Amino acid sequence: MDGHELIFAGLDIGSLTAKAVLLENDIMIASAIIRVRPSALDSAKDVMNAVIMEKGLSEQDIACCCATGYGRLDIPFADLNMSEISCHGMGAFFTDNGIRTIIDIGGQDCKVIVVNEKGLIKDFIMNDKCAAGTGRSLEMLAKTLDVPLSSLGPLTLKSWRPIDITNKCSIFMELEVLDALYSGKKLTHIAAGLSDAVAKRVASLSASVQMENPVCVTGGVSKNKGVLKFLEKRMQRTFVVLPVDPQIAGALGAAVFAMRSFEKKEKEAFRK
Amino acid sequence: MNKTKKTLKPFELLNYHMDLKIDILQFLFKFPRFLNGFLFFLRPIYLKKETAWNKRFRWLFLVLGAGKADTLELKAMSHALYAVTDNFFEVKAAKKNREKIVWVEWILNPEICEAFDLVSFNPEVLNVFANSKGMEYPPMIIEAAENQGTPIENCSAQKLAVGSLILEQIPKPSLILGGSHPCDTSISIYQTLEYLTGAPSYIMDFPYWKDEDSYRYYEKNTWELLSFLKKETGKDVDWDKLKTLLDRVNQINNYLREICEMSRAKPCPSSNSLLALAWAIREVNLRSPHMLSMVKAMHQLVRKRYEKGEGVVKKEKLRILLWFPPIPFFFYYFKWMEENFGAVIVADFIGYVSTVHIDTSSKETMIRDLAISQMHLAMGRQCHGPMEFITDEMLKLIDEYEPDCMIFSGHNGCKHGWAGLKIIQDICRGKDLPVLYLNLDIMDKRHTSEEEIKKQTITFFKSHGWA
Amino acid sequence: MDFLDTIKEKASSDGNADLNAFSQRGKKIIGYFCSYFPEEIIHAAGMIPYRMRATGKSDTTKGDIFFSSLNCTFVRRCFDKALNQHFDFLDGIIFLNGCDHTRRLYDNWRHADIKPDFRYMFVAPHKIGRLAEERFSEEMVNLKTAVENAFDLVITDDALRRSIHLYNKKRQLIAALYRERLKESVPIKGSELLSIMLTITMMPVEDAISLLETVIEKIDGRKTHKEGDLRVFMGGGCVEEIAHLELIESVGASIVADNLCLGYRHADMLCDESMDPFLSLARRYLNHFSCPRMMNDFRRRLDFLHTVKKEAAIDAFIFEKLKFCDLWGGEMYLCRQESRKHNYPILLLERELYGGSTGQIRTRIQAFFEQVRNQSYTPSELVVSAGNNYKAVMGGITREEKDHS
Amino acid sequence: MITAGIDVGTRFLKIAIVEDSRLLGASCLEMNRQFKKVFNAGLDMAVDDAERQSGHRIKKRHIKKMMATGYGAHLVKKANRIVKESVCSALGAHALNPNIKTVINAGGFFIRVVTLGDNGLPKEEAINEKCAAGSGKFLEMIAGAIDMPFNQISFHAGRSESPFTLTNSCAVFAESDVISQLNAGCLPEDIIAGVIQSIVNKTITLLNSANAVSPVCVTGGLAEVSFYTSLLSEMTGHEIVIPDIHPQLLPAYGAALAARIKQNGTGSS
Known part of the structure; x- marks a missing residue:
């Protein structure tokens, strides 16, 4: 960990739209919704670019990325995938406990x-x-x-x-x-x-x-x-x-799971 | 639809049949002419369709013949009403006195309960009579069952049983008498009911074929039922009582068979709506003496018409065979067709009676014939075996009753019926019999509404030039 | 493992090639439909019982002529295959009144007059008990006579006893495989076991025995599960898609116990070899672990949930049914009520046979497994609780494109 | 004698004006909320068309009988009668070509197969049941989902080498299946060919259950999808005839003929 805050990404590749959310320090710093591209990977790349460009970041800045939605299995740069059911639940819960x-x-x-x-x-x-x-x-x-x-x-x-x-x-x-x-x-x-x-x-x-x-x-x-x-x-x-656009709840939940899985890994690494 | 739906109070639907309104109705039955005139006078406000304010009484008025029923028909109906309410009162009293209540499945008759002097109750009774308090109730009960997890594809008649148990509309049983017929829904739902109520149950295993072996097997089942009831209730069989009842049942069956026979005349003197109603009442409370009176009145009416050479309608234009069950939520279908098209249903799946005579000379013969007779009750006799059980009877009715067309009321829950549709189609093709294939749910108007049924029937008649 | 792959390949086919070879050697093949059918009688007549299956066919075009869309896809597919002459290798076919859909197969088969000519309806009672046993053994004798008459042969009691002995051996081997799965380290996957079951129900029992013996030998010391896999019980009628079980297992589970038509029922209970063969068969087939079609046996099936939960250390129950199956619909209702009472995690699925939409099914299963894992987390393991009432930077929401709607 | 046939479909209102058995004029208008207006406009158009084509004066009052058919037939208050769609299709097809033995009306929601007796009246009929994916609407939905213009469907489908096998029976779910297939790299032409294949399968089922015989006449919206008709004839071996008039018009034409028959009193059932 080198000084600046870690950034986590959540991707929700649905059947009609693709959503992405960036999370830094428990705060959602950027989000994007686009219409899906012909392939899930393209949608994922595009929507991801949209959010990281907005914040002037690069892919390397993402500590951990979690994907959800129908296209969740086809994204090589996602570190883990969760079902959209978990992600929607978590996303909504995260905004209001x-x-x-x-x-x-x-x-x-x-x-x-x-x-x-x-x-x-x-x-x-x-x-x-x-x-x-x-x-x-x-x-x-x-x-x-x-x-x-x-x-x-x-x-x-x-x-x-x-x-x-x-x-x-x-x-x-x-x-x-x-x-x-x-x-x-x-x-x-x-x-x-x-x-x-x-x-x-x-x-x-x-x-x-x-x-x-x-x-x-x-x-x-x-x-x-x-x-x-x-x-x-x-x-x-x-x-x-909800205090946020309800459509991005899934992506937000995915970002939260990304954050948690990262923290869990960190802890395990620390224990060792 | 805009208002939030009302909820049912426990036993509301049963109580409805026992309150003051029914007393008034029973009183009115004493003056059939007046009742008819009254119903006729009010026709414009309820006949055409259900509205927000006529739904309370519409079903009842239509069942009562909408002012066009014969006085004898009303007499039969008054006995039907007595038979049903008698059973409800009996159950209510049993509940109060904590007596044992035995649930008896729809197509198993409660004769044996009479022999043990037990109160019998038909858990599926509300699938017909829930309509009487307004048409929105059956879908409501079905929804309650579905929301609990009862499979949607189950037959709605059985879903109503589960739903009314969940909504506490029917009294819980001490014992259940279930059967493995007519279809899978019944097999499945009786396990659910036993689980939900926790009551011990006896299963009558309906054999597949109708041969000597099968009769014997079913007879043995009946004997086993006797020992089951003996064990559970500590009572013993009152053979005299059973004999009296069975003698009466024989009489009832004879009358019904004769009515069926007379229906073959042209013009047809009997409206099958009464036969279908008689079937429903026999399942609810065969034990009531009113059942016999009802059938007697029906017989008297049909006999009268038959001897005069009259038909149900003045000019019979069309003879129809209604194959598969009639539609409880639109029971007026029979009369509607008679009135508007001169079309008479001369025979149907439910109303046709082919039970055997029960020999009451000894215990053994009584039980043997009772078993065989039960295997010949409508629905049970057709649905449990090979397709021939359905089609042979259909062919027989086509030959004997000479219908001009057939209406196939394909019930959504009846999957084995739909699986045999091609066979039925081919037979009707061979006979050159025009058929209207309706796709509906007999207890659930949400599937195909009354309007839709009317529309399809009209189009069918018109395209054949009968209307 | 190559060996299991060949089995899987065979299981996903009709098996026509093998069966044709048998019929060329003069062996007769009899198709049958349900797990309540006593294969022993066919075997004792020197013929091969073949369990009917819907594999290898992708549509129901012709089947839909006879069956409506309210009938289950298994039956529609099977009948479609029959109409397309996929079952021409059969010398006889025996139907069973298993459920409303399959019993109409008997009627439609005759109506369409499809090969083979020997078509027989074998009736199994819908309840368990002394009376039903008696009736069922009579029915078995009737079946024997019918087979004897149709093929002009004699089934001796000795032959029948020998068959019973062989089938008992087969059952013991299957039971051994099932016992293996109870262990902590799972040597054989549910999907692999299903392909074995599919294979051994289309070959002579002698071959089946040697195949099972090889399997048991080869899987010794094998480990198929990954770290953190859930142990799952699978209930449901006619599951014959290997890919479906593989899907479930790929999401992070090992199927270690089941109540499937092609499952535990074939391992449960042996025939008593010492008594009258027909009565013994009737007793075994009537009392083995039951299908929801048996009306007075649901308590035993529900009890089995508790036993199996303990014995096989089940983490989660999955029940599924084909659309329009009344029997399994009701069973799922009962199982759900029961598992709610005892707080067992349970997932109910409804599908069509070879019905696609794997995306949907995967989501559901994955979410269910996530739910089950949540329950097993201890509080300390739980990652920090979520951010206290959310501080969103609303300005951060971008829209690259306008919402399509 | 001049008669009119009105076919009220789910999307379009079709009117045909017929003299004896000759089609004089026709109109086809999209339906909207003001049914009466559409109806009157359609009737005017059809009458104008008839006048133009026949060359002599025809006015609305010359129409002796009017028959309505189709899903919304009950909306036509002026109609003398409502006729079943199958009767209309049968009559229309028979009048155009007496050889025709079967009519497939493949429309938006329903696929209806009618076999014809020798007198040109329907003998048997089969129609897809409720909740069915095999309809024109379904094709339209999928075409929309993969952004393919409806009139290019046949062209694209023809290029497909390995049609995708559609397994889901619910149209909306099938759509999501299709989208995930697209995401997985399936080609649009394979998908559209697969969809048409599934509709053809459905049609074959119906053809069989109505005991259809050649030649078969295809009408309705799907008649314009050549891939559908060619695949159908390829798979069933039936000879496919596309009628001389616009395929959408056939039921309306048949309704007008039905009016004539009933009027003359020669019709039998």
């Missing part, structure tokens, strides 16, 4: 993670039946409605009578949405119905783990106020707002 449950609604999948008082997984559940109730299905359906994903939330909040969407498959949900659309239902109600449908799927998923308060929501869909509103209603809980 009170948090015990993290609902992560990502592009392809949706998970409910319960962490212990150390930020480590206590229990989790991840959707495996089908992809309904994920960010991707919401995106598809927003496209059907011809509204930008970002305005789905505000639209939902205006509705007082959401339509009832019963189908469980997101592809066939689209049929129901189209039907409602063409029969002249109000856009706000359809949007609300959609948000409610997604919330319903997430709520039923979460029923099989024992959630503990306080709860926070991460992942892309957490930016959608409409879904959050319905989710709160269906779960009868209120959510804590």
Whole structure:
């Protein structure tokens, strides 16, 4: 250890976006989100460059790097890899030590993670039946409605009578949405119905783990106020707002794991 | 949907059938003409679809015939209501007095419980009657079960049993009588129920074939059940009581068989909705004397029409064979088709009766024939063996009842049924019988809604030029 | 180890080449479906029992004509293979009422009229007990008669006794392999054992015995696990993908015990050679470690979780099922309730046979193992607690591109 | 006599104006929230088109009968009748080419296979079940995920040497599978060829369950993907016929014919 602080990196290579976070002295000093490149390695390199360039660092300055997400296995410069479930849990917990449950609604999948008082997984559940109730299905359906994903939330909040969407498959949900659309239902109600449908799927998923308060929501869909509103209603809980962009929670968690594994190794080396 | 869902109080659904409203209904049954007029008058507010405010009574009104039922039909229904509530009261009293309650699986009849003077209860009863308090309840109960981890692909009828146990809608059993039929869900769920309740259970192992060996095996199972009950309850078999009941069962079966026979007439004098209802009631409380009265009233009605040469509808346009179970959440399907299209379901999977006569002359014959008779109850008799058990009966009904078309109500949980679909398709092709293949979940309207079923049926009729 | 690699290669194929060689030498091959099927009777008739499998086929195009998408992928794949003449080497096939999906195979097989001509439905009771035993032994006699009539031969009691003896020997060897795995140092991986099981269920039992003997010899002193690997119990029906078990093991685990169709059930319980062969077979096949299709035996299966946890020092339980399997669905519910009661770590997976999405499965398994390891950490080992309420430099967030959405 | 057929699909509204069995004019409009407006505009366009093509005056009031079909058929309040899509496809195909024995309507959400009797009416029908990945929508999704323009799909797929085997049955999950395959270095053309292969497999299943016989007519959006049709004919050995009219229009055309039959009272079922 030569004077200056150690820097740790966390990478989250997802299916749609790649995220990176730099951590120095328990503080997040930089982060970046980019759209994925054709290969996981390219995404990892690009997103990593983006953060280290911003801080004017070089790759040698990174003491330890941890990767997570779908592409986690394909990154040679990562020192270790952790599942995104651990990383999301830890990332959210790291920003607010009170948090015990993290609902992560990502592009392809949706998970409910319960962490212990150390930020480590206590229990989790991840959707495996089908992809309904994920960010991707919401995106598809927003496209059907011809509204930008970002305005789905505000639209939902205006509705007082959401339509009832019963189908469980997101592809066939689209049929129901189209039907409602063409029969002249109000856009706000359809949007609300959609948000409610997604919330319903997430709520039923979460029923099989024992959630503990306080709860926070991460992942892309957490930016959608409409879904959050319905989710709160269906779960009868209120959510804590994270102090950081919830999308980078996974990368942040990875950086924390990088830091810890480094410290652990140091300690072992010291003992010897 | 906007409001947060209500939760159910313990036993709320059962109590619903025992409170004042039911007394009023029973009172109204005494004046069938008035009841009919009342229902007819109110038709516009509930007939078309479920709304936020008519859901409380819609199911009941539709089941009662929506003002178009015959007075005898209402009489049969009043007995059905008595039979069901009797059982509920009995169970309630047993719970209070801490008597033993025996859960009896849907297709196993509770005759043996009568012989031991035990209170029998059907844990799956709510899959039909939960609808009566409003249609949102069955999905709610199913969701409760699914959230606990009951597999989603299980048959919804059985998921309702687990759900109602979890939501404390049904009384816990002291003993369970389960069976290995008609399908895997039943096998799986009865293990779950035994685990959850901790009650000792006896499994009736349903044989695969229907031959002498199988009958004997099932008969032995029944004898073993007797000794199981003896051991668990310390009581002994009251053979006289059993004999009385079985004599009554014979009578019931005779009436039902005759109704089935008369349905072959053109025009068809019987609406199969009543036969399906009779099946449901027999599973819930065969032991009640009201069961016999109900069947008698049904028989009287059908006989009357048969002798006059009348049909259920004035002008019978279409004879339908309904294959696979009817739809509890849309029980009005029968009447809806009759009213709108003159289409009568002349035979169906559930309503058709082919039980054997029980010889009550000795203990041995009683148990032997009871066992064989149980193996011929609807659902059990078709679903447990090879595909021929389903298709042979289907062919027989097609030949005897001469339907113009068939409606295949493919139940989502019935995986073995879907696995045999190609065989059924080929048979209907060979017979040149038009078939409507519905894909639905009979207990869960979330899968395919009432509207969707109506829409598909209308399109089917229209494209064949029947509507 | 080369030897195990050749076995694996064989296990991932249909085994047609070997079997064709046998049939050219005049040996008859009989396919069967379930672990409740008494292979001894086929062996005593001088034929080779072949366990049906779905390997080596990538789609279900033709199978879907007969089965719907609500049926399990094992059955659909098997039937697809049958329709594509992959099972033409069979001289007979025996179905079992194992579950709703497989029993309809019997019906569809006849409806499509696929080779072979000898198609027989063998019925196993759904409960355990004296009555069921009696019935089951009658059923075995019926099977014997049917085989005798169909192939015009006689199965003598002596031949049957000899077969029982050989199969007992095979069981003992498999049991020995299972005992090896209880040791702290794991000599054989779960995936390797699965490939052995797949191989020995498509060859004459004599060959199987010598193969098993070689395996036991070769794995002596072998060590397959890495430092820090978890010891895992694997439950689930019809798992026949070696790659799937390899995936689990690659994430940091050794599978050391199981309840699979091709697993412990083949090692559990010997046939009593001294009594009536049919009754003895009935007793053994009915009472061996059960599949969830047996209705009154779930307590024993749940108890087994506790025993195996102690005996094999299990760190984690993984249960999985194929989609639309009612039986294993219910079993997973029971196991989860039971393990929650006793605070055992348990992971439930639902997949399709050869269904891909390894990324998802890997994430889940990895996260589960991370969760299990968390529980075993002692507090002092835990790295410093996380930063006290987070101090983010919000200005540090960059966006190279606008969020795509 | 002039009749109109209206096919209300999930994305497009197709209207055909037919005199006797001759297609006079047609229109195809994208649906949006104001169904009535779209419908009226579509009808006007179709009538104009008919007038232009036939050369004599045709007005809306000349349309004697109107038949609706398709997913949103119930939205057409003016229609005299609703006809099943299979009937329409069958009638349309039969009128165009009486040899045709089977019609595949491969649209956005459903693949429908209809076999024709000698009278041109449907004999048997098979349709993909709920939750199915093998549909046009699925192809569109995957094409979108790998940034391939829809009209170049066949070109790219044709270049594939080892198509990727798709195993997941859920469309959205399959998409994530595809993305991880891309990340692992799988070529886009292999993936798109694999997707089409999986749709072809699905179609073959349906063809078999409806007992289809050659020649087969392919309509709907997927008919425009030549790789799909060529692979289908290659794998099944069926002769594939692409109808003379725009493949999307066939059901609407058939609906208009159905109107005629019912009107004349010659139709039988």
